[in-house]
Amino acid sequence: MRTFGWVSPIVAAALSFAFVGMSLAQKTPDATVELLQKLADAPGPPGAEEPVRAIMVKEMKPYATSIKYDGVGSVIAAQGSTGPRIMIDAHMDELGGMVRRIAPDGLLTMQMLGGWLDQALVDQRWIIIGSKGPIHAVTGIRDIHVVPLDERSKVYPRDSLYLDIGAKNKEDAAAMGIEPGDPVVPDSPFLVMNGSGNYLGKAWDDRIGCAVVLEAMQRTAKMAHPNQLFYVATVQEEIGLRGARTASQVVKPEIGLAIEGGIAGDGYVNRPDETQAHLGAGPGIFLYDSSTLPSRKLVDLVKATAAANKIPLQLDLVQGYGDDSAEMQASNGGTPTLNFVVPVRYTHAHNGIVNRQDFDGMVDLVVDVLMHLDQKTVDQLRDFTPAE
Secondary structure: OOOOOOHHHHHHHHHHHHHHHHHHHHOOOOHHHHHHHHHHHOOOOOOOOHHHHHHHHHHHHHHOOEEEEOOOOOEEEEEOOOOOEEEEEEEOOOOEEEEEEEOOOOOEEEEEEOOOOHHHOOOOEEEEEEOOEEEEEEEOOOOOOOOOHHHOOOOOOHHHOOEEOOOOOHHHHHHOOOOOOOEEEEOOOOEEOOOOOEEEEOOHHHHHHHHHHHHHHHHHOOOOOOOEEEEEEEOOOOOOOHHHHHHHHHHOOOEEEEEEEOOEOOOOOOOOOOOOEOOOOOOEEEEEOOOOOOOHHHHHHHHHHHHHOOOOOEEEEOOOOOOOHHHHHOOOOOOOEEEEEEOOEOOOOOOEEEEHHHHHHHHHHHHHHHHHOOHHHHHHHOOOOOOO
């Protein structure tokens, strides 16, 4: 091939990029990749989970003996009619926001929903679900050419940020179908990372748990399990575990399993005591988080099940973390619970990463545990009679 000096590296890079794009496009994704992409890309901040709920219900219907809803929108899909009542939970909502006010110049302020870091908000793309369809937006950033030197390393507080939708004024924004209260979600499409087993996307907290629920449900529908399984997709977890509370009141579980996105600490420099999980090292369980102390008996059962089935299991303790197991634990007079986690790099941000082996291992682990939860085992897990 003839080259032309300094131009050739640029041309070579462009050709290489085009080739990679063609090769990736020619690969047919498997059903699990398609499911993960569909769930991750769906918009669903707290209180506006409708698109995610539609996916969950469609996927659950072929494998459920019944589907019902609590009064705030959580989905409760049942399998089986005898045996102990086991609740398997994942939440549908993601971190997001809602339009707060429209300024005279057409810029929008945003009410954040969930535990955002201020440093994760600046210069990001968003999608607003307006009355006339999705509206693309960006949180602006103050131009470096006018920022004083002593301010360049400072974090912009969320109250100083605006959503820019390209509107000229307040009336222009209203004509686009924007009004206060409209849901806002990150604009971060799903991506298989460079042909690897790692998947980039938004909302892995907790769409990865939703996908585990769906795949576990599909498997157990074909198995003779010794219990009543209630696969539950909850709402409004990110603003106070609200859907788990109401769904637990309906299900009245005897055992509760929460399926969540964990915290992988191998993608950045962190203190060793912050998190021990690593991407690609297998599914995990939380021995402690800020909302729940799990059942020690249930922890032992899961450890033994993982060892017997040669599933690598990561153990972690995390501060500043709450999950739906807290509400299941406090329901029905007290319920043994445990939080199962698929490690995620960069939770509560626009772009997170999960690993396919961790996901597959979690589905295997959850199904294996469910097969062990017969009436005798559940009775033992719930028995606190002191030994004589």
